[in-house]
Amino acid sequence: MTKWAFVSDFDGTISKRDFYWLVIDTYFPEGRDLYPKWKSGEWKDIDFLAKVFASIHQNEEQITKDILSIPIDEDVPDFVCAVQEAGGDFYILSAGTDYYIKPIVENRGLKNVTVLSNKGVYRDQNIHLDIDPAHWSYSERYGIDKATVIKRLKEEYDVVYFAGDSEPDSHPAVFADRTYAKEALPDILDEKRVPYVKFDRFNDIKKDLIKEGRLTK
Template sequence: MTKWAFVSDFDGTISKRDFYWLVIDAYFPEGRDLYPKWKSGEWKDVDFLAKVFGSIHQSEEQIAKDILSIPIDEDVPEFVRSVQAAGGDFFILSAGTDYYIKPIVESRGLENVTVLSNKGVYREQNIHLDIDPEHWSYSERYGIDKAIVIQRLKEEYDVVYFAGDSEPDSHPAVFADRTYAKEALPAILDEKGVPYVHFERFNDIKADLIKEGRLPE
């Protein structure tokens, strides 16, 4: 029996909005000036997120409300359960932080979903990244090295699928057995010569996996 896993990015892939944009729009408008510096490579991802998440200045209760207001692809809960019912394991792989991902997963009633992300803690009215440079998946730029994670999962699973939407996802896409790409990711993968299947919603992925015979109709 084939042992398989589905791995998905979170911000912009499962969620319809990146958490950092919620924070920038609500509490840190100065972040809009930092965004181009981050995208140009002048700022590392972890430094940009640390600055944004460290500029919230709200109670933990308010942040919790903000987190649960993040919209996600409506197809995701059913898709996750379909993967699990068909014998697959579901992972969320994010260079954001588990601080906001885990509550969203739990709020949708999803179980046995493994979240692989940067650890986040609430302290002094902000979210702080707690990154261990000695961890096997450490990345100086992203906090977590998605490519290394996929390679490690490939040692455990016969087939690993991956879904993503942006530049950090181009690195693990190289190692996944099949990558599903949306938003900015397809153009990046075209440039790299990495094959992918384009999708807009998770029901598109489900249809592809049904066609393959991985999921039942």
């Protein structure tokens, strides 16, 4: 029996809004000036996110409310169940932080989903990243090296699917057996000549996997 897994990015792929944009729009408008510096490579991803997440200045109850207000693709709960019912494991792989991902996963009723992300902790009215440089998946730029994680999962699974939407996802896409791409990712993968299947929402992926015979419904 084939052992397989579906791995998805979170912000902008499962969620309809990146958590850092919620923080910038609500609490840290100065972050808009930092955004171009991040995208140009002047700031590392992990430094940009650390700065944004440390600029909230709210109690934890308010931050939790903000986190749970983030909308996700309505297809995701059904898709996760379909994967698991077909014998697959579902992972969320994010260069954000588990501090906001895990509450959303729990709140939306997603069961037996493994979250692989940067550890985040609440301290002094902000979210702080707690990253271990000695961890096997450490990345100086992203905190977590998504490509390394996919390569490790491929040692455990016969087939690994991946879904993403932005530049950090272009690295694991090279190693996944099939990549589903949306938003900015298709153009990036075209430049790298990495094959992918374009999608807009998870029902598109579900239809493709049903066609393949991986999912039954």
